[in-house]
Amino acid sequence: MNAPVDQPPADRPTAGQAPVLEARGLVKRYGSVTAINGADFELRPAEVLAVIGDNGAGKSSLIKVLAGAVVPDSGQLLMSGEPVHFRNTRDARAHGIETVYQDLAVIPALDIASNVFLGREVRRKGLAGKLFRRLDMPEMRRQSSEHLADLKIGIKSVNQAVETLSGGQRQGVAVVRSAAFGRRVIIMDEPTAALGVRESGMVVDLIKQIRDRGIPVVLISHDMPHVFEVADRIHVHRLGQRAAVVRPGERSMSDVVALMTGATEPTEQERAGGS
Incomplete structure (x- = not known):
């Protein structure tokens, strides 16, 4: 086994704890x-779990099942040990799972606050909200500003249209929206794709901040340096199954790529889900 090329993240008290989100025998x-x-899949409390695999390995379908976008033919999903059934993404969101998709799902012409509360708009109190369905924009802007400040995203005004933001800032808005409503799990699909070095670094910092707030993150990424920088564990997906789960401090990038392509066989412990 090659020597690790990166220092592992600080150890986190996740081993032995009941998984926040778990899948068994999905088909x-x-x-x-x-x-x-x-x-099989297992996300532990307060960790970043990177999911990697070649194109066609089935990782996208796996993530869509976890996010409620795809209903499996068989198998079981559990949250904190309790079976759950997601018929759609709304069910997953009701259980506190939020997903940041690669296309971000933001509306460029709307301002930041409107995008943060997209689909969850706050209405005015009284008849104005109930009868006329008028939005409480001051409250939405106030809360959006707080969420941006919490994650240290440097955007001057939530009144800005998203189309005026850089790629990294747009990603930040999508992350803020998920962090604001994702009570239990946040899934991030290729969050640094098509971003420059500086903006990618900003997104990696956001992922660390979310984890440090106690919310576990599922990170789907092809960027191995980012995976090794931020992940506590790495789920290697191959041929529609979990091939191995490894820790960055115990395997090098070349080791993980070899596991991903099938050039190297995992240990029994890695095959069973790691330590």
């Missing part, structure tokens, strides 16, 4: 294609 078929083939 999903699309006609004759089996995208998920008896996959």
Whole structure:
């Protein structure tokens, strides 16, 4: 085994604790294609779990099941040990799972506050809100400003249209929205894709801040340096299954790539979900 190329993140008290989100034996078929083939998954409290795999490995389908976007054909999902059934993303969100998709799902022409509360708009009190459905924009702006400040995102005004922001700042708005409403789990799909070095670094810092607030993060990424910088554990997905779970401090990048491609076999402990 090669020597690790990066220092691992500080140890976190996750081993032995009940998983926040867990999957057992998931199966999903699309006609004759089996995208998920008896996959297991385990997200522990207050950790960043990176999910990596080659194109076609089934990791996207796995994440869509966790986010409620895809209903599996069989298998079981659990949250804090209790079985759950997600028929759609609304069910997953009701259980405190928020997802930041690669396309961000922001509306460029709307201001930041409107995007943060997209689909969860705060209405005015009394008849103005109930009868005329008028929005309480001052309250939405106040809360949005607080959320931006909490995550140390340097945007001067929540009145700005999202289309005026840089790519990293737009990603920040999407992250803020998820952090504001994701009580239990945040899933991030390729959050640094198409971003420059500086903006990617900002997003990595946001992921660390969310974890440090006690919310576990599922990070889907092809960027191995970012994975090794921020992940507490790495879930390696291959051929529709969990191939291994490793810690960055115990495996090098080349080791993990070899596990991902099948060039190296995992240990029994890694195959079973790691330490």
